Amino acid sequence: MLSPTGVAEAIRRGWRSPLRGPRLTSFLGLMLLLSLPLVIITGLLDYAAYGPRFGQAFPTHVSWMRLPLFDWPTRPAWLFRLTQGLHVGLGIVLIPVVLAKLWSVIPRLFVWPPARSAAQVLERLSLVLLVGGILFEIATGVLDIQYAYLFGFDFYTAHYFGAWVFIGAFVAHVALKLPRLIATLRRGRVPTPEPPDPDGLVASRPGPVTVGRRGALALVGGGALLLAALTFGQSIDGPLRRTALLLPRGRNPGNGPNGFQVNRSAAAAGIQPASTGSAWRLTLTGGGRSVLLDRAALLAMTQHTARLPIACVEGWSTMQTWTGVRLADLATLAGVPEPASAHVTSLERNGLFRQATLQSNQVADDDSLLALRVNGADLSANHGFPARVIVPALPGVHCTKWVASIDFRPGGNG
């Protein structure tokens, strides 16, 4: 009969890699310590960019689990492109580092007995949150940006609260392990295999060295570079976009002025051609009156052209030249020249993003437009014909397409 202790001892002797040891683990830990906070911060900034004060950031009820409320700026115009591109791009690039880190400490998983004190029990439980958390975030994120919602729960809710579980466990892990990381890296060069360590990371009977520690780290870095090379194309326009070979947004959907990435097709949004034709009217409300405008009337107003990126929460983005009427001009027309906010509604009936509320600075920006044309041509149906919103640094889904009405809401004290 095999006792658990016997099995554990057999497993312990079975770890043969001469690479494992505190120094390798510390190197990998340091890489994640320096990079993961950037993924966390950009993720939380993304939530802020959605405008939680208007109840339009998902999940809606997060109590204190968010950054303090602030007005998302419109400048620099590439702000959201940068923060979200980094969140997704860096998140993908770090996958090999995370996997290597887990590989480096996996013998700890099979230690017997699993814990010798209450402190160890709690610490191991926190590691379940740490490891489960990072893998859960990676899995849901990677599936989401590739439109494979295999998980069957709401992505926003799961990814957001999963992130908080991870953040708590990550902070705790860093607090408990940082002194050891520093001490290990200060010790200077050690041979491969490393001298025996109290945690038992170093193999008791190491096998022959086939890759050195530096080689292993280079391999991890190479994996990260490979993923970077195949990911960052989704944030670049032109022929280089195609370098995102294996991602949905590595494709260039056709040529011509409207030949750029679509986030939600007119068909999926249930937009009928009849509702966007000559019968279409834009309704402006605010200040107790409403103004109806057809497309010809909008085209007769002062037109403004702006070159702005449109960036998606999925990390991809594209820069286009938009032409249309300034939102500020429409606000004036509606009788609310300096609105506290503006509520934009789409012709779309059912989507999560059929409406969006814009902050005052987002209405006031000189480049904030109700776009009628893009790259010198009328918007296509998939890009929001007859009219769509485009605001600098605003998440793509809040640049409402197929706009039906805009309600300009006056400020509390004028």
Added chain:
Amino acid sequence: MVRRRPAYGAGAPHAVVLLGCFTIAGWAVFLVSGEATVWRMALWFVGAAIAHDLVLFPVYAAVDRRLRRATRTDLGNEEGRPGRAAVAADRVAVLNHIRVPALGAALLFLVFLPGILNLGDATYAAATGEQRVSYAIRWLWVSGALFLLSGLVLAVRLARRR
């Protein structure tokens, strides 16, 4: 204070840090507890760790063990024997020139799985306005290129050693 220490097994800061960790996790769980899909989320959370620790890791470790056996690099240090060092070094080079592209191909498969296996066609079409085309061929090409490149570098290295 000193008396309680053996019972817990670590200092007070340790307990405080972990208390903070579990408070945050508990609060997050509390906030999602109203969701109908909360158990599914929990399943994926734990499942992700199990899938990595008890499936992915054993699989790639077993593949690597086979590779080491096949290239006879698991036999131990033969540098002691005259004339054997060069052979051993060649074997390690062969092993690593298989390992590197294999890891690259596996990594890409893991990360870009939905595109390669054509998962989620309907959501893809709704989002992009286009039909999903399988990236399986592209993945094979990239993987093939990694193996080819690795093979060429190996050939040059072995030729130089002669």
